Amino acid sequence: MLTHEENERLTRVGPGTPMGQLLRRYWQPICPLAELTPQKPMKRVRMLGEDLIVLRMPDGTYGLMQERCQHRGASLYYGFLEDDGLRCAYHGWKYALDGRCIEQPFEPAGSTFRERVCQPAYSVEQLAGLLFAYMGPPERKPLVPRWDVLARRDGTRAIYIHAVLEANWLQPMENAVDTVHTYFLHGHMMKMKGIAAGQYYLRPILNYEFEPFEWGIIKRRTYGGENPETEAGHPLLFPNALRVPTGPFHAVHWRMPIDDEHTQIFEVEFSGTPDGSDADQREEDIRVEYLPSGMTEDGEYDMLTFPSQDKMAYETAGAIYDRTVEHLGASDRGIALYRKMLREQLAIVEAGGDPMALVWDPSQNEIIRFATSRGQAAWTQAEGYFERQAASTP
Ligand code: FES
Ligand SMILES: [Fe+2]
Structure with missing residues (x-):
């Protein structure tokens, strides 16, 4: 038997929860590789209480980022996949796979605003026909265990x-x-x-x-x-x-x-x-x-x-x-x-x-x-x- 507090501590997995932080230290499966194709290169996924999109870039690399755009919250799932990143369909902000904002088409020329905007993004690796995500602190990222x-x-x-x-x-x-x-x-x-x-x-x-x-x-x-x-x-x-x-x-x-x-x-x-x-x-x-x-x-x-x-x-x-x-x-x-x-x-x-x-x-x-x-x-x-x-x- 657990107390209510102990039960909460062991079960809740969202960002910032103790168990969420523990589980984020391990690579977690996202979806089979086969679910992303050149014809359908994006999929919405929900992991550890976060709404995300997993994407396959034209060069065959994979990425995972939060679904809602940092600008005004539209879903990036409806965005345009370009060679160097994902462009939001709403106002065209573009994000690299590591989450950096690399374009803001309607901001003044020379603006450095985009350097202060980052779309939360996570590492993705493939093994055994599955894609895996690491959602923990980047500096503590382990290897995908090859069981x-x-x-x-x-x-x-x-x-x-x-x-x-x-x-x-x-x-x-x-x-x-x-x-x-x-x-x-x-x-x-x-x-x-x-x-x-x-x-x-x-x-x-x-x-x-x-x-x-x-x-x-x-x-x-x-x-x-x-x-x-x-x-x-x-x-x-x-x-x-x-x-x-x-x-x-x-x-x-x-x-x-x-x-x-x-x-x-x-x-x-x-x-x-x-x-x-x-x-x-x-x-x-x-x-x-x-x-x-x-x-x-x-x-x-x-x-x-x-x-x-x-x-x-x-x-x-x-x-x-x-x-x-x-x-x-x-x-x-x-x-x-x-x-x-x-x-x-x-x-x-x-x-x-x-x-x-x-x-x-x-x-x-x-x-x-x-x-x-x-x-x-x-x-x-x-x-x-x-x-x-x-x-x-x-
Ligand atoms: S909401 Fe994405 S660019 Fe505006
Ligand atoms: Fe069983």
Whole structure:
């Protein structure tokens, strides 16, 4: 249970809020590369409570700036994209990608007014078919982390865009360290619906544990029953992503806060080539799939898929779940650990420091493979598990 003030501190993401400042220290996914084309080079996006436009310049570079023009507030989405910047459609002020105002057509010749005007703009990078934004202090900008799923060459990637969640970002993220929810919400639900896909989760959970590590929290689970096994790890990547080892696939899910009450899940899935050879997939060839809403015509959750089941759990708790009335049990210890980590990192940022899980050194960022504090063994073991799964999948 949290106080109202603690709940506000952990959930609100707008500019100037403590959590907004922490989340802005990490690269966040904006949209798939494929959504911007020479024919349609701009898209409106809302991230961390800010209305922005992402744009693709004629030379193929990308930018992200606030949607409202600094002059009189018109939307720059309707502006003219020129070789060196974006010209507002209202009075023609032009902005470079870094936000500098480079033209004010109706100001007196020789005026220096434009030098005192700056359109808020953010850095954009591309990786694994996605565009990422960094919205934190420019002088503290880290590298885009090249996690294995995003950077391995020996396989192909696909992008899945989930239906927008009408729920605060912390609801899906707390679910990322809620190991036991899979038994009823997925396993039992699928069984009741006559769907085979949830059998994996319908085994007795003998034990589960959570371990902080340099990238966030590793969770492990041991199943009993007729098909016992210990999962080697399923890390929460601090602050708002999840590394999912699913059958022969590996995936990363980000829970990008659109604003306080909406969240966009982006998912990149990687599947290795059978012989481990390089697939050399080009970023622009990565398939993008938009998942269905998971809702029936009557506006109810269909509960037929994992995303629909999870969406029900996130959204029905309220747009911003009121944690003053929750009752955390012993099985919720992963949630308690994650909140502790968030509080510690909030305090570090408030004291002027750099939070955890940032990458600064390019030599450490070729492919990040998640060695845990127990060493690489856990993931080597995991690879063996995935291979067995792959072999038994028809
Ligand atoms: S509102 Fe953009 S130039 Fe006037
Ligand atoms: Fe789930």
